[in-house]
Amino acid sequence: MENNKIVYQSFVKLAVAIAVSQGTTEASAKKIITKNFEQHPFHKQLSKLIKKVSLKKENLNILANECISICEDFGPDRDYVTLVLLLETIYKNEEFKEIEKDTILNIIQRFKSEIERINAKIPAPPLYNVILETRAIAEWSSMFWLYPFIPKHKTNTTKPVLLMPPYLGNDNSTRFVRKYLKSVGFKTYKWDLGVNMINSKSIPKLVEKLDEIFEKHQEKVSLVGWSGGGIFAKIIANRHPEKVEQLITIGSPVWGLKNMKAPVIKSLEFLRGQKLRERNEKFIKELEEIPNVPITCVYTKTDGLIPWKNCMEAETYRKDIKNIEVFGSHCGMGANATILLTVANALSANLETKKDETIIEKVEQLFYPKFWQQKGLSKFTNLFFS
Template identity: 30%
Template sequence: MYDFEGENSVEGGTDRGPSRGPGGAPHRALMLLEAPRLVGELASSFAVDLVAPRRPGGEGRPVLVVPGFQATDMMTGRLRGHLARHDFRAHGWAQGANIGLTDERIDGLVTRFEQLRAEHDEPVSIVGWSFGGVLARWLAHTYPDDVRQIVCLGSPWRAEGERTHATAMFERSRRKHGMSDRARPMMELLRGPVPVPCTAVYSKTDGIVPWRGCAVDESVQPVAENVVVPSSHVGMVANPLVLDVVVDRLCQDPAEWRGFSWRAALLAKWGAA
């Protein structure tokens, strides 16, 4: 994300010495594997859908899907299509490319969320991919009574997760598009315990962001849980295991929350529960 902590990003990249460690970006080898892994994840997710039964647990509930930095609704189409298959009413954010914390994108996100809340007349679940998950945390803090739950996919919300392989892109975007005066207050707010059920899905083989910056503190808020998946970062919106996690979590009743279990999720998926 933006280098709020250091304010000294390097134009050509994000590495200052070894790229491993709790606060550093993932190893470059993992970054180079992102594209080929995405191809496999996308193909396998379509293959699984051809044979797996539908899980009609969505019951028409609304879901807002927020794309990652520089991503668009087109790039979350596979995820939204999968949610629709399981009877969720999945919506894109309708703001074009996610260029970061500009006034236009912040105001557009608020307008889109309020529109969906009024249209469906019920709390809206939010699935945020990467930086989109950071924005999902902010929406949950801003509208605690109107957000049903959030699911964050590879979202580096912690200060120690700010330096990623995308940090230089954020800084270039800041110079080109500017950044809202609300950016720092937003980050300070969203780093507090989320007031709605929050699931953090992350991969220890993520090639873009440090996974430790994505994990939530399961003991400091009412409902918070971490789910580790074998996934690339870009493939978080297509990986079949990630899609299983998202559907399973969105099927949960916030008032009777059950912690995630791979066994329970897969049994429910294949109609054996």
């Protein structure tokens, strides 16, 4: 929250000013805005910011420009979509009068287009990351002897999980993830569609597969997709949330595909002989929507094929959306011990009540960048003696 505090200070002032411009009092506007932030993971902190808002004779265009300028200073961020969606919700609020509706709509639409412009500037992975992709050879070869030593926390459920491979990969690409999930208790399913060419024609077949698993178990199915497989998984979760338990993506570009700068996009366009944005606008637009199911996005900042910011969903939109950073390459994600643990833990976390951590689960935290980002030696004492 601290990193985005300046953004939200500017944004809540804009939001309250928009509400007041629609004929409500400042006090009433603050209550409405606070209510709209109920699902935000930093609801308490934002409530305090909203209370501190003090309006004078504010110009909505100036407030919007200030917020946009701050967002641009901080750079591209998927969480900005939360701001856009909240403004659209405020605009549709039935408690407001029909005052300057066209003006407000124009401000919101311009705000949205400016955020899209800012988020289109995510750079391609640096050459250093591309070179580091050679680690994948070591990751895949080492997994054969490392696998037996990976901790296995048995789950109390046999929930179904459908796994989707990366671009140019097939079911062999997800063999270790499926094997591990099966060993801890989940019922895993292949996608059975051969090599993944990220073709929208695969979606009807995947939906049919989802229907079969859903009917067989008579319960919702969890979707796990690696890279291009995560693209399909997200679109299916958007279309059929009533049959999807949760969505987990692994190094998948879950937004911004239209303007994404990455080697994988260039290879895709080369093979098909057509620009991606010209090929399937509906497919790309659908990917921008956020499914109404729990979401976990796993990413690595040393990804050499996909810009890591495109692999993160808007955590601030809902409390059940999480982004988890891991160490490793993009091509080696299917044979990464931390990925196996992360996927299994994420599936279990959304299906079971929280349990006390065992010593093994505490040690697992050492494999994640989030632990090492903490300063000082106290991170070790806090981990084992808290």
